[in-house]
Amino acid sequence: MKVVNIKSFGGSDVLQVQEMPKPEPKPEEVLIEVYAASVNPADCKMREGAYPVSSDFSFPCSIGRDFSGVVAKCGTKVDNIKIGDAIFGVLPRGVEGTYQEYLTIDQNLVVTKPKNLSHVEAAALALTGLTSLVSIEESLKLKSNERILIHGGAGGVGSFSVQLARHIGSEVITTASQVNHEYLLDLGANQVIDYNKYDFTKILKNIDVVFDLIGGDVHTRSWKVLKPNGKIAYIAPLSNKSNSPPSGIQSMRPDVQRDKKYLLKILNLFEIGAVRVPQIETYPFALVKKAHDLVDTQHVRGKVVLKIK
Numbered sequence: 595m596k597v598v599n600i601k602s603f604g605g606s607d608v609l610q611v612q613e614m615p616k617p618e619p620k621p622e623e624v625l626i627e628v629y630a631a632s633v634n635p636a637d638c639k640m641r642e643g644a645y646p647v648s649s650d651f652s653f654p655c656s657i658g659r660d661f662s663g664v665v666a667k668c669g670t671k672v673d674n675i676k677i678g679d680a681i682f683g684v685l686p687r688g689v690e691g692t693y694q695e696y697l698t699i700d701q702n703l704v705v706t707k708p709k710n711l712s713h714v715e716a717a718a719l720a721l722t723g724l725t726s727l728v729s730i731e732e733s734l735k736l737k738s739n740e741r742i743l744i745h746g747g748a749g750g751v752g753s754f755s756v757q758l759a760r761h762i763g764s765e766v767i768t769t770a771s772q773v774n775h776e777y778l779l780d781l782g783a784n785q786v787i788d789y790n791k792y793d794f795t796k797i798l799k800n801i802d803v804v805f806d807l808i809g810g811d812v813h814t815r816s817w818k819v820l821k822p823n824g825k826i827a828y829i830a831p832l833s834n835k836s837n838s839p840p841s842g843i844q845s846m847r848p849d850v851q852r853d854k855k856y857l858l859k860i861l862n863l864f865e866i867g868a869v870r871v872p873q874i875e876t877y878p879f880a881l882v883k884k885a886h887d888l889v890d891t892q893h894v895r896g897k898v899v900l901k902i903k
């Protein structure tokens with residue numbers, strides 16, 4: 595089977611397509627023929643070497659976290675999935691490898707893909723939806739009477755988060771370049787601030803919660819707009835001075851565990867119309883380097899997805 599590996603840490607030039615043996619599922623695993631794999635900012639950070647690795651790490655190394663595909667083989671103890679089922683999911687935390695034609699995964703970490711959701715769309719919703727649900731509902735515990743500021747609302751996680759916060763009933767404010775304002779207002783944002791023209795700290799105050807998808811100095815500046823005892827959650831890297839927020843401000847990095855319940859919640863939100871698929875740009879398997887180059891710009895609207903089959 596064809597697999598995209600990295601031969602070292604670095605830019606998109608370290609990505610390489612190789613031939614590898616097709617994996618065999620363990621008793622409680624399924625073998626998936628991958629149709630689509632999402633290209634996440636986290637994949638680019640993994641490629642760059644921004645994350646710690648285990649003592650037994652070695653190159654070449656696979657990357658990629660979420661996917662959609664069809665069951666090609668079942669392990670001997672698989673009891674709720676059959677060959678031919680269309681499913682999607684997210685690999686266990688700490689495991690990489692969706693940029694490949696086949697992968698194995700525990701049967702309890704995938705859900706059936708509905709017919710009205712394509713493989714590309716399912717891949718685009720998986721990790722973004724999971725991250726949003728854990729961050730907004732469990733970490734920030736956003737309530738309907740609260741105001742939320744989402745930095746970087748036009749990206750994959752941001753697009754889902756804007757819709758989720760709107761569904762909860764909150765007042766949704768987000769930052770984005772002018773070209774993405776109409777897109778975000780259509781998703782349900784109440785206010786969009788052009789970060790190229792305006793300093794959000796001069797416009798906003800008394801914000802209940804902030805979801806920071808940008809990091810850097812945006813994080814520390816966000817402390818200024820929060821209410822006393824306000825909360826900020828982040829998934830983007832922080833600067834060294836970002837670790838000690840003012841007294842009373844709760845700063846947290848969500849623990850984005852993989853759990854089937856989140857995938858089922860994503861499907862429910864999609865089915866009831868609370869969340870729709872973000873704008874998607876697709877690339878064929880052979881153009882994985884171009885897909886990474888686009889994500890590296892940090893100016894993607896919606897999601898980038900690899901079409902593997």
